């Protein structure tokens with residue numbers, strides 16, 4: 001719309017609004033906000049499309065514009081003849097109600113439960129659950145490439161959960177329950193967290209039971225700068241890994257009361273563990289298979305690497321792995 005007619009429209013709107021009740025004005029403002037959220041959402045999606053040109057089906061770069069569908073630019077590939085848009089091949093393809101995505105992501109930034117998020121944006125709770133995990137698939141892949149300086153690493157354990165599963169591979173534990181034996185066993189999921197003093201954090205779900213030197217090599221090996229000082233407890237696996245990787249290792253024998261040695265301690269990583277568990281409690285038990293998503297979600301919130309719904313959406317639009 002040109003400037004002059006637009007200004008006239010705004011004037012007319014002002015006059016109409018003056019005759020509306022407060023509730024009616026609030027409804028108009030909700031309609032405008034939803035429209036703005038939808039168009040921002042489409043802009044962010046198209047922005048991703050421009051940054052990743054080419055056919056997602058066959059990777060060919062010879063493509064042309066082929067109309068619009070549901071508000072998104074559609075393209076056709078000259079090589080394979082198939083059409084696509086900026087969401088094709090991402091976890092968000094085929095999700096509907098895009099006008100509600102950004103308000104939903106605002107709920108996720110507030111760590112709202114599935115049900116509360118569903119109520120807040122007006123979607124079914126099954127949709128809410130599906131959206132949560134679709135948005136997290138991309139967001140959890142936002143990880144620092146390398147940890148530097150003093151790096152603290154430690155594991156924490158969560159009782160394995162098959163919540164929501166139709167086929168339990170063991171007898172049911174009611175209301176979350178307890179492990180049938182004491183201590184860390186194969187009934188616990190092991191979460192390894194490494195954190196440097198700049199607050200960069202990485203996490204891994206290493207499997208059931210205590211972490212092995214081999215697992216440490218696969219997780220920590222590729223992400224530790226060569227000159228780090230790795231601070232851990234006195235578990236043997238860390239010693240074997242550090243020796244094999246040629247990394248300076250500072251073990252703290254916490255059982256013998258050695259919690260701090262000069263600048264070396266595990267307070268940052270242990271603080272992170274306890275914040276994660278405190279945060280996770282609101283979800284009243286999450287299935288083990290979804291733990292990587294929750295780890296990524298918490299990491300994004302805790303390190304503030306994702307701060308706005310728009311950033312959340314951009315992080316979520318990634319090629320499916």
Ligand SMILES: [Zn+2]
Pocket residue numbers: 055056057058059060077078079080081082
């Ligand atoms: Zn193609």
